[in-house]
Amino acid sequence: MPAFQSVAVIGAGAWGTALATVAARAGRNVTLWARNAEHAARIASTHDNPRLPGVRLVPEIVVTSDLAVAAGADMLLIATPAQHLRSAVNMLASHITKPVPVIACAKGIEHGTHKFMTDVIAEAAAHAQPAILSGPSFADDVARGLPTAVTLAAKDEALASALVQALGSATFRPYHTTDVRGVEIGGAAKNVLAIAAGIVVGRNLGASALAALTTRGFSELARLGRACGARTETLSGLSGLGDLLLSCSTAQSRNFALGIALGRGEAAPAGKLAEGAFTAPVLVELAAARKVDMPVSQAVAAILDGRLTIDAAIEGLLTRPFKAEE
Ligand SMILES: NC(=O)C1=CN([C@@H]2O[C@H](COP(=O)(O)OP(=O)(O)OC[C@H]3O[C@@H](n4cnc5c(N)ncnc54)[C@H](O)[C@@H]3O)[C@@H](O)[C@H]2O)C=CC1
Numbered sequence: 001m002p003a004f005q006s007v008a009v010i011g012a013g014a015w016g017t018a019l020a021t022v023a024a025r026a027g028r029n030v031t032l033w034a035r036n037a038e039h040a041a042r043i044a045s046t047h048d049n050p051r052l053p054g055v056r057l058v059p060e061i062v063v064t065s066d067l068a069v070a071a072g073a074d075m076l077l078i079a080t081p082a083q084h085l086r087s088a089v090n091m092l093a094s095h096i097t098k099p100v101p102v103i104a105c106a107k108g109i110e111h112g113t114h115k116f117m118t119d120v121i122a123e124a125a126a127h128a129q130p131a132i133l134s135g136p137s138f139a140d141d142v143a144r145g146l147p148t149a150v151t152l153a154a155k156d157e158a159l160a161s162a163l164v165q166a167l168g169s170a171t172f173r174p175y176h177t178t179d180v181r182g183v184e185i186g187g188a189a190k191n192v193l194a195i196a197a198g199i200v201v202g203r204n205l206g207a208s209a210l211a212a213l214t215t216r217g218f219s220e221l222a223r224l225g226r227a228c229g230a231r232t233e234t235l236s237g238l239s240g241l242g243d244l245l246l247s248c249s250t251a252q253s254r255n256f257a258l259g260i261a262l263g264r265g266e267a268a269p270a271g272k273l274a275e276g277a278f279t280a281p282v283l284v285e286l287a288a289a290r291k292v293d294m295p296v297s298q299a300v301a302a303i304l305d306g307r308l309t310i311d312a313a314i315e316g317l318l319t320r321p322f323k324a325e326e
């Protein structure tokens with residue numbers, strides 16, 4: 001029996017459902033946990049999740065709302081929104097009585113505490129071995145078996161490598177690293193920057209402006225990453241630059257789609273989770289505490305909370321003093 005034969009995914013949204021298919025494809029015994037019993041029963045009987053329409057789940061995936069069933073797995077993937085990750089791990093904590101990998105699959109930073117996802121896991125469950133999975137990967141693409149590559153980070157390299165072996169397949173290629181913080185910063189910041197990129201498109205500022213925004217966005221993502229001790233190769237890897245490029249290039253990204261709506265002066269798309277809207281204020285607070293300049297992220301945060309109009313934000317960014325490129 002290989003290490004980590006059983007996998008439980010906590011959170012049966014789009015990403016959790018896609019990750020359950022990933023683990024099943026990799027040959028693991030998979031449990032998908034939904035907090036709502038009716039939702040779990042419906043997915044179990046139809047093999048279809050309305051959050052990921054058109055994707056048929058293999059019948060081998062056990063769908064349950066019984067936490068004790070899920071918590072007994074050899075590894076746990078937490079696929080709730082970032083602001084709900086603590087409550088999900090709190091629920092699991094009493095079931096985790098020996099060391100078990102708990103992999104954060106959410107992209108964000110906790111409000112109030114400014115904590116990254118693996119720190120939240122470590123605080124909420126003493127026996128958890130925290131890890132993070134992030135990178136350019138839309139749930140729909142992943143679930144359909146389109147080729148995808150991501151980064152999986154844990155402090156212990158042997159653990160990160162073993163987790164990659166357990167989850168990887170011909171269509172889902174995780175790369176491992178010990179740079180946990182680098183992976184977390186990329187995933188959190190790219191969502192905020194994708195909102196800015198969407199605004200550029202929604203305002204019809206042109207393809208040149210989109211390339212400029214994405215590049216200067218990467219510059220500030222990398223600046224914060226370096227200030228937090230992240231490695232350059234992580235920041236310019238799949239979970240940093242890779243995910244930024246994906247999310248700043250297509251309305252398949254909910255954050256980019258939110259930006260487009262804002263840029264056009266339209267209402268935000270209904271019922272779509274855009275993590276960048278939650279991350280923006282925390283990201284700029286974190287940057288300010290570390291004295292890192294993040295003008296694009298600051299502009300997004302100010303637009304979202306109504307302190308700045310989009311036109312004023314664009315003018316403000318374009319009239320900053322000229323300076324050396326770094
Ligand atoms: N959808 C995607 O393509 C990808 C999403 N992600 C990340 O995954 C996270 C989740 O996103 P989605 O699945 O797309 O969102 P979603 O809105 O489709 O689903 C979120 C799910 O979490 C559940 N949930 C909320 N609070 C919970 C709690 N306390 N305990 C258990 N379950 C809870 C909800 O019932 C819902 O089923 C986000 O941080 C997102 O950035 C990462 C990569 C790709």
Ligand SMILES: O=C(CO)COP(=O)(O)O
Pocket residue numbers: 107135136137138139191194243246247252253254255256273274275
């Ligand atoms: O993180 C993602 C792709 O890597 C999903 O992006 P959105 O949350 O913007 O849809």
